Amino acid sequence: MFRPQYNEDPSSPTESSLATSIFESPSHSVSDADKRAAQIAKWRFSTLAANVDTKDQYGASSTPIYQTATFKGVNGEYDYTRSGNPTRGGLESHLARLYGAYSAFALSTGMTCLDMILRLVKPGETVLAGDDIYGGTNRLLTYLSTHGGVDVRHLDTTRPELLLPHLGGGNKVTMVLLESPTNPLLKIADLGEIAALVKSRAPNALIVVDNTMMSPYLQRPLHLGADIVYDSGTKYLSGHHDVMAGVIAVKDEAVHKPIAFMINSVGSGLAPFDSFLLLRGVKTISLRMDRQMATAQLVADYLDALGFLVHYPGLKHHPKRDVHYKQATGAGAVLSFVTDDKALSERIVGGTRLWGISVSFGAVNSLISMPCMMSHASISAAVRAERGLPENLIRLCVGIEDPRDLIDDLEAALLSSGAIIHNLSYSPQNPTKVEAIFDTDPSKWILERAKAFRRPGEESAMARLVQGVKRSLGMSATERKKVEGEVVVSAPGKVILFGEHAVVHGVTAIATSVNLRCYAALTPRSDDKVALEVPDLGLEMAWDIDSLPWHLLPIQVEQSGSSRRLADKDLDAPLLEALEEVVKAGNVNVKSALGAAVAWLYLYMTIAGSEAEAFSATFTASSNLPISAGLGSSAAYSTCIASALLIAHQSVPTPSSSFTAEETNLIDGWAFLSEKVLHGNPSGIDNAVSVRGGAVAFTRAIGGRAGGLEMLSGFESVRLLLTNTLVGRDTKTLVAGVGKLREEEPEMVEGVMRSIQAISDEARGLLGAGEVLDRQRLIERLEALIKENHSHLVTLRVSHPSLETIVAATSRSPYNLSTKLTGAGGGGCAVTLIPDDFDQASLEELIEVLRRDGFEPHLTSLGGKGAGVLRNEEKDGAGRVVGKGEDEGVGMPLRAGLRGVGREGVGKWAEGLGEWVFT
Numbered sequence: 009m010f011r012p013q014y015n016e017d018p019s020s021p022t023e024s025s026l027a028t029s030i031f032e033s034p035s036h037s038v039s040d041a042d043k044r045a046a047q048i049a050k051w052r053f054s055t056l057a058a059n060v061d062t063k064d065q066y067g068a069s070s071t072p073i074y075q076t077a078t079f080k081g082v083n084g085e086y087d088y089t090r091s092g093n094p095t096r097g098g099l100e101s102h103l104a105r106l107y108g109a110y111s112a113f114a115l116s117t118g119m120t121c122l123d124m125i126l127r128l129v130k131p132g133e134t135v136l137a138g139d140d141i142y143g144g145t146n147r148l149l150t151y152l153s154t155h156g157g158v159d160v161r162h163l164d165t166t167r168p169e170l171l172l173p174h175l176g177g178g179n180k181v182t183m184v185l186l187e188s189p190t191n192p193l194l195k196i197a198d199l200g201e202i203a204a205l206v207k208s209r210a211p212n213a214l215i216v217v218d219n220t221m222m223s224p225y226l227q228r229p230l231h232l233g234a235d236i237v238y239d240s241g242t243k244y245l246s247g248h249h250d251v252m253a254g255v256i257a258v259k260d261e262a263v264h265k266p267i268a269f270m271i272n273s274v275g276s277g278l279a280p281f282d283s284f285l286l287l288r289g290v291k292t293i294s295l296r297m298d299r300q301m302a303t304a305q306l307v308a309d310y311l312d313a314l315g316f317l318v319h320y321p322g323l324k325h326h327p328k329r330d331v332h333y334k335q336a337t338g339a340g341a342v343l344s345f346v347t348d349d350k351a352l353s354e355r356i357v358g359g360t361r362l363w364g365i366s367v368s369f370g371a372v373n374s375l376i377s378m379p380c381m382m383s384h385a386s387i388s389a390a391v392r393a394e395r396g397l398p399e400n401l402i403r404l405c406v407g408i409e410d411p412r413d414l415i416d417d418l419e420a421a422l423l424s425s426g427a428i429i430h431n432l433s434y435s436p437q438n439p440t441k442v443e444a445i446f447d448t449d450p451s452k453w454i455l456e457r458a459k460a461f462r463r464p465g466e467e468s469a470m471a472r473l474v475q476g477v478k479r480s481l482g483m484s485a486t487e488r489k490k491v492e493g494e495v496v497v498s499a500p501g502k503v504i505l506f507g508e509h510a511v512v513h514g515v516t517a518i519a520t521s522v523n524l525r526c527y528a529a530l531t532p533r534s535d536d537k538v539a540l541e542v543p544d545l546g547l548e549m550a551w552d553i554d555s556l557p558w559h560l561l562p563i564q565v566e567q568s569g570s571s572r573r574l575a576d577k578d579l580d581a582p583l584l585e586a587l588e589e590v591v592k593a594g595n596v597n598v599k600s601a602l603g604a605a606v607a608w609l610y611l612y613m614t615i616a617g618s619e620a621e622a623f624s625a626t627f628t629a630s631s632n633l634p635i636s637a638g639l640g641s642s643a644a645y646s647t648c649i650a651s652a653l654l655i656a657h658q659s660v661p662t663p664s665s666s667f668t669a670e671e672t673n674l675i676d677g678w679a680f681l682s683e684k685v686l687h688g689n690p691s692g693i694d695n696a697v698s699v700r701g702g703a704v705a706f707t708r709a710i711g712g713r714a715g716g717l718e719m720l721s722g723f724e725s726v727r728l729l730l731t732n733t734l735v736g737r738d739t740k741t742l743v744a745g746v747g748k749l750r751e752e753e754p755e756m757v758e759g760v761m762r763s764i765q766a767i768s769d770e771a772r773g774l775l776g777a778g779e780v781l782d783r784q785r786l787i788e789r790l791e792a793l794i795k796e797n798h799s800h801l802v803t804l805r806v807s808h809p810s811l812e813t814i815v816a817a818t819s820r821s822p823y824n825l826s827t828k829l830t831g832a833g834g835g836g837c838a839v840t841l842i843p844d845d846f847d848q849a850s851l852e853e854l855i856e857v858l859r860r861d862g863f864e865p866h867l868t869s870l871g872g873k874g875a876g877v878l879r880n881e882e883k884d885g886a887g888r889v890v891g892k893g894e895d896e897g898v899g900m901p902l903r904a905g906l907r908g909v910g911r912e913g914v915g916k917w918a919e920g921l922g923e924w925v926f927t
């Protein structure tokens with residue numbers, strides 16, 4: 009005789025026949041039927057579901073509806089539809105295969121199934137059931153206990169150990185009735201563990217599982233130790249809410265027989281037409297459920313991201329997620345959430361248009377309900393309260409609609425009800441961008457979508473309070489990543505030697521690094537804070553890491569071609585605005601300090617990529633570069649932030665000799681992003697020079713012409729006097745002034761632009777790999793070009809009396825030096841080339857003259873090194889750099905020295921630290 013195999017995947021337990029008689033247990037002959045069964049046993053669920061294995065007398069593809077009450081007794085197989093009907097029989101054979109069951113029965117409703125099953129329990133016996141169960145189940149169990157003499161006990165089935173006191177001893181437990189997930193709180197019971205536990209202590213007790221939430225597609229309890237499983241066929245099995253039905257599937261003949269007897273005696277078998285509908289619906293179950301589940305996950309993620317307490321086993325933090333996925337292959341398409349306010353829940357439910365307000369679930373259209381008022385209304389309010397079923401609970405049953413329409417509708421209802429409000433840190437132009445993400449990654453889309461809103465009121469305040477208390481107790485809310493040792497970096501400033509202003513109009517500019525630099529240390533700490541110290545700006549701030557707006561982090565688009573995460577091209581407006589608020593909340597409003605703090609936090613968060621990757625550290629930066637003088641101090645600062653963070657995150661290792669081109673480009677990309685935070689729309693030339701050092705020729709892409717950046721490698725260092733006029737100026741106004749002049753006098757300005765392009769072209773040749781001149785001739789040509797370029801800048805009206813004073817002082821005898829403004833002009837700095845043979849005494853005298861005139865001269869040189877990192881040789885046994893955190897007891901962190909030496913001493917301090925490696 010053929011016996012079913014209870015394997016992992018659905019087996020083929022019954023012989024393929026159009027009908028299964030309920031009078032007798034299925035008997036099967038070894039032969040073709042067994043061979044076919046063996047073949048079917050290999051099929052996966054969706055193949056089995058779509059192929060109904062019937063043997064109709066006419067070969068009908070779709071099982072015919074035998075709409076007849078009686079039969080004339082051909083072969084004695086059927087006599088009366090209550091006892092057996094070919095349409096129902098075909099359905100039952102098909103269902104048995106899907107459940108991996110010994111046999112299956114199709115009944116008029118799910119509740120009829122439970123009724124038939126509960127008739128196996130006798131008065132005086134005990135049934136154990138969950139404390140979160142469907143209202144109809146609770147009602148029938150209550151009736152049985154009040155009218156049938158059955159002892160019904162409700163327990164929390166998520167804790168198998170709670171069953172123990174009820175098993176064995178004087179207890180007469182003959183049935184354990186389980187739901188997993190439960191309806192409506194989606195709690196998870198470990199079906200296998202409970203079955204084993206019950207069987208070990210009460211071997212005769214039957215394990216019964218209501219599997220309606222999952223269907224056999226996702227969970228097959230008979231394979232987990234259950235004896236009987238039943239489903240409301242009205243739900244996922246039929247899928248269209250056009251038929252009421254129930255299905256019982258059993259493990260063996262011993263259970264089959266009494267249930268078959270009862271169904272025939274009572275006449276609860278499913279009618280032929282309804283059997284046809286159920287059979288038709290079940291063929292598509294896997295398709296429907298896959299789609300419904302995928303959308304349910306999005307809806308759950310969305311509500312979760314908005315801060316609602318959501319019950320759904322697909323959520324990462326569902327308390328029994330692991331148990332669920334041990335016994336089921338998916339999370340299903342029902343979820344519930346609480347609002348903490350019944351009236352609010354009513355407004356949400358009433359505010360939806362697409363979600364139908366209805367009981368039931370599993371159909372192709374989505375439904376919304378309040379269980380306490382609907383599916384679970386038959387449980388008294390007192391019992392609901394006792395069992396922890398919130399009156400404000402909303403249950404969502406997700407259908408196959410487009411997820412975007414469902415979210416639109418739900419979002420509108422949440423908004424109109426006041427359950428969520430707009431997140432003002434979110435820029436309103438983003439929805440289109442967000443919509444586009446849906447096609448490539450719906451789960452990222454949903455999280456981005458949730459960023460636009462937040463829940464008003466208590467909950468977040470409460471969460472903040474809890475976190476505050478935790479912090480005050482010295483408890484960390486999150487296990488933090490640690491920075492391994494202190495990271496010390498530096499990066500140079502730059503001067504634009506030729507082509508400033510003209511570069512805005514597409515002319516090539518030549519910029520070189522200077523040996524004035526920004527220095528910075530990233531020092532580990534262990535108090536869950538991230539801090540910033542820029543003593544030059546009077547900036548000293550610290551933030552709790554978990555108080556930062558991590559939820560606004562831009563979506564991380566998969567990047568091909570690099571194992572490292574590259575910087576985004578554009579700034580994320582919501583994050584930027586939120587960080588400005590964060591910094592302003594610390595009473596920092598001065599533009600330079602505000603920018604420095606926001607740039608630091610922006611890179612700190614985006615390079616980490618998530619709060620989980622963030623570490624606790626202090627970033628300390630100081631620079632001997634004049635600030636806001638057109639010398640690229642912000643680019644040097646940005647380069648320091650980028651390189652320190654990338655090294656700390658081990659995206660860039662501290663090299664033994666120099667950085668690779670890929671590492672250099674990576675640092676440049678992130679430094680450019682920081683420059684965007686600081687300047688809005690920078691050209692990129694400053695960070696390019698700061699990261700790479702040396703000299704570059706930079707042409708901005710403009711009017712369809714390609715731009716470019718060329719490193720000028722043949723360049724040897726030249727001495728330079730950089731004189732700060734200390735006259736503040738506004739770059740934007742000066743750039744706009746040249747633009748206006750171009751409109752008013754186009755020919756004149758075009759002529760100047762052409763001349764400056766010629767200067768830059770010649771300089772590119774001199775400093776690059778072009779014409780090789782002897783050193784003296786090179787300096788002479790550069791001096792001539794400096795003078796010429798300055799005169800053009802005067803013509804463009806961007807000079808300033810203070811700059812002209814410096815030009816005059818340096819060009820007069822006995823100095824005879826060439827000077828030009830650098831950068832935006834209108835004040836700022838002037839650069840004076842110092843030939844190799846210029847005598848030291850004259851130089852010192854000139855510096856004194858300039859000082860007396862109220863200027864601030866710095867002797868420096870052109871074309872120094874780019875970004876650098878201090879090689880820390882101190883390693884521990886595992887080869888890691890020894891940490892010098894605030895509290896690691898390994899001596900003073902280097903940042904203390906960096907703060908202590910002041911701007912003038914910082915260069916010397918850095919030199920004395922040890923060996924540096926540069927890009």
Ligand SMILES: N[C@@H](CCSC[C@H](N)C(=O)O)C(=O)O
Nearest residue numbers: 142144367368369382383386
């Ligand atoms: N009025 C009905 C409610 C049926 S609820 C159906 C379904 N099981 C669900 O959970 O939505 C009744 O009282 O039984």
